[in-house]
Amino acid sequence: MYTVAEExxxxxxxxxxxxxxxxxxxxxxxxxQTRPASVTDMLKKLKSKRIVSYEPYQGVxxxxxxxxxxxxxxxxxxxxxxxxxxxLQFGWDEVHEVAxxxxxxxxxxxxxxxxxxxxxxxxxxxxxxxxxxxxxxxAQTQEQLSCVAxxxxxxxxxxxxxxxxxxxxxxxxxxxxxxxxxxxxxFEFDGSLxxxxxxxxxxxxxxxxxxxxxxxxx
Amino acid sequence: MYTVAEExxxxxxxxxxxxxxxxxxxxxxxxxQTRPASVTDMLKKLKSKRIVSYEPYQGVxxxxxxxxxxxxxxxxxxxxxxxxxxxLQFGWDEVHEVAxxxxxxxxxxxxxxxxxxxxxxxxxxxxxxxxxxxxxxxAQTQEQLSCVAxxxxxxxxxxxxxxxxxxxxxxxxxxxxxxxxxxxxxFEFDGSLxxxxxxxxxxxxxxxxxxxxxxxxx
DNA sequence: ATTTATTTTTAGACAAACCTAAAAAATAAA
DNA sequence: TTTATTTTTTAGGTTTGTCTAAAAATAAAT
Ligand SMILES: [Mn+2]
Ligand SMILES: [Mn+2]
Ligand SMILES: [Mn+2]
Ligand SMILES: [Mn+2]
Numbered sequence: 343m344y345t346v347a348e349e350x351x352x353x354x355x356x357x358x359x360x361x362x363x364x365x366x367x368x369x370x371x372x373x374x375q376t377r378p379a380s381v382t383d384m385l386k387k388l389k390s391k392r393i394v395s396y397e398p399y400q401g402v403x404x405x406x407x408x409x410x411x412x413x414x415x416x417x418x419x420x421x422x423x424x425x426x427x428x429x430l431q432f433g434w435d436e437v438h439e440v441a442x443x444x445x446x447x448x449x450x451x452x453x454x455x456x457x458x459x460x461x462x463x464x465x466x467x468x469x470x471x472x473x474x475x476x477x478x479x480x481a482q483t484q485e486q487l488s489c490v491a492x493x494x495x496x497x498x499x500x501x502x503x504x505x506x507x508x509x510x511x512x513x514x515x516x517x518x519x520x521x522x523x524x525x526x527x528x529f530e531f532d533g534s535l536x537x538x539x540x541x542x543x544x545x546x547x548x549x550x551x552x553x554x555x556x557x558x559x560x
Numbered sequence: 561m562y563t564v565a566e567e568x569x570x571x572x573x574x575x576x577x578x579x580x581x582x583x584x585x586x587x588x589x590x591x592x593q594t595r596p597a598s599v600t601d602m603l604k605k606l607k608s609k610r611i612v613s614y615e616p617y618q619g620v621x622x623x624x625x626x627x628x629x630x631x632x633x634x635x636x637x638x639x640x641x642x643x644x645x646x647x648l649q650f651g652w653d654e655v656h657e658v659a660x661x662x663x664x665x666x667x668x669x670x671x672x673x674x675x676x677x678x679x680x681x682x683x684x685x686x687x688x689x690x691x692x693x694x695x696x697x698x699a700q701t702q703e704q705l706s707c708v709a710x711x712x713x714x715x716x717x718x719x720x721x722x723x724x725x726x727x728x729x730x731x732x733x734x735x736x737x738x739x740x741x742x743x744x745x746x747f748e749f750d751g752s753l754x755x756x757x758x759x760x761x762x763x764x765x766x767x768x769x770x771x772x773x774x775x776x777x778x
Numbered sequence: 779a780t781t782t783a784t785t786t787t788t789a790g791a792c793a794a795a796c797c798t799a800a801a802a803a804a805t806a807a808a
Numbered sequence: 809t810t811t812a813t814t815t816t817t818t819a820g821g822t823t824t825g826t827c828t829a830a831a832a833a834t835a836a837a838t
Contacts, residue, residue, distance in 0.1 A: 345824075345825090347824080347825060347826090366785080366786090367785075367786055367787085368784090368785065368786080376825090376826070376827090377826080377827065377828080378785075378786060378787085379786085379787075379788080379789095379826090379827075379828080379829095380825070380826055380827070381786090382786065382787055382788085383787095383824095383825075383826085384825075384826095387824090387825095398786075398787065398833090399785080399786060399787080399833060399834070426670070429677060430670070430673040430674060430677055431673065432669075432673065436669070439667070440665070440667045440669075440670050443665050443666065443667075444665060447658070447661050447662060448661065449657070449658045449661075451650075451654070451658075452644070452648070452658050455648040455649065455650065456648060459647060459648055563794075563795090565794080565795060565796090584815080584816090585815075585816055585817085586814090586815065586816080594795090594796070594797090595796080595797065595798080596815075596816060596817085597796090597797075597798080597799095597816085597817075597818080597819095598795070598796055598797070599816090600816065600817055600818085601794095601795075601796080602795080602796095605794090605795095616803090616816075616817070617803065617804065617815080617816060617817080779838100780837100780838085781836100781837080781838075782835100782836080782837070782838085783834105783835080783836070783837085784833105784834080784835070784836085785832105785833080785834070785835085786831105786832080786833070786834085787830105787831080787832070787833080788829105788830085788831070788832085789828105789829090789830080789831090790827105790828090790829090790830105791826100791827075791828085792825105792826080792827075792828105793824105793825095793826085793827100794823100794824085794825095794826105795822100795823090795824090796821100796822080796823085796824105797820105797821075797822070797823100798819105798820090798821085798822105799818105799819090799820090799821105800817105800818085800819080800820105801816105801817080801818070801819090802815105802816085802817070802818085803814105803815080803816070803817085804813105804814085804815070804816085805812100805813080805814070805815085806811100806812080806813070806814085807810100807811080807812070807813085808809100808810085808811070808812085
């Protein structure tokens, strides 16, 4: 139905729209690593296909159809990521690139059977929600750990980066998706935090780390 | 490394070379559903990349590198087919198209991990051998059932068609990959055969069916 | 309110992979 | 051995998705 290039643009618009309603040409250019002129060309094409609404100089946003397409791609991306980690023993940080290719395999039957085979997972390895076959997903009410008040017990639900470096650090600190913890102290000087994890050890993490960890109250 | 189009050409040359050493432009044109002129264009490109040896009007054949690439693609194709049938409960006849897309996912790590996850299968759902990570595979000595002498016990190892119609017929007759049987009678009039399967029932099959069933002696 | 800087769009080009129509080469038939 | 047929290649074009360079629109600064 849509080409790989079109799908990548649609997904990029969707993601950038989470930040702000109207997406700029330059934002897309940065996200997709293409020149602004190429973005303009593609936006005209997507407009003519009624995937986005776009007026010159006004930025772009997805149409209803566009959102449906975006969610279908994201669904595939995250299901494949789950498959790679859960079944093929990939590391967390190795799956994104491969999923970037797998998300463009078109067969709906394949996606739905994969979903069933995986047991209809609700979240991908990075804690991001997996849309169901109708595009619905459960948006977890999550907040940055760096914004949580002390002494509340929370659980890690997602991470804001998928880098090998972050994964390495988390492994070393004994943190992973689902780990329970509470903030014991926040140091004004450098924003570092002391956490009690699994109701046992106390560890220290930096402000930078706390800002890429998303948690939910338990 | 190679584009999807290039990979499809490489694979097509490989398959056509099983029939005859030198592959013609028209044969490729038919196999790939493109016009001869387009094939000529691509052959020039593949030659310049040293994937094939090609001289105008002389036909084409794969170089050493070309064979390696072809086997890597075929390996992926067949492993994915195995995955779809074995893990995702696809029918036999539904996997080819999807595998035609999946075979172009580039990650070597993915293929090797998939291979391990599936238990290093040696044959795909159609009985075709799956090359290992070095491109080696075990070529089964197989012959058409229609050429086997009566009263020899044989086992179905492969099929010469992947159509839904064939699968339906095989299911109905109680035949599948690995089924043991012996030929009890061959009728001169229409070439139909009487088979004793699993040392139990006797069934009748047509000459057409017998010619697309490949078997090995047991 | 101008001038300056940034963002975005246009204009023109290019590579990949396909096409049609016509020419040329190779094969087969007379 | 000509002539006819088939196969293959060339020539010229199209679409998709990218690019650079330059122009135009918008936003920011003086
Ligand atoms: Mn992608
Ligand atoms: Mn993810
Ligand atoms: Mn293919
Ligand atoms: Mn197969």
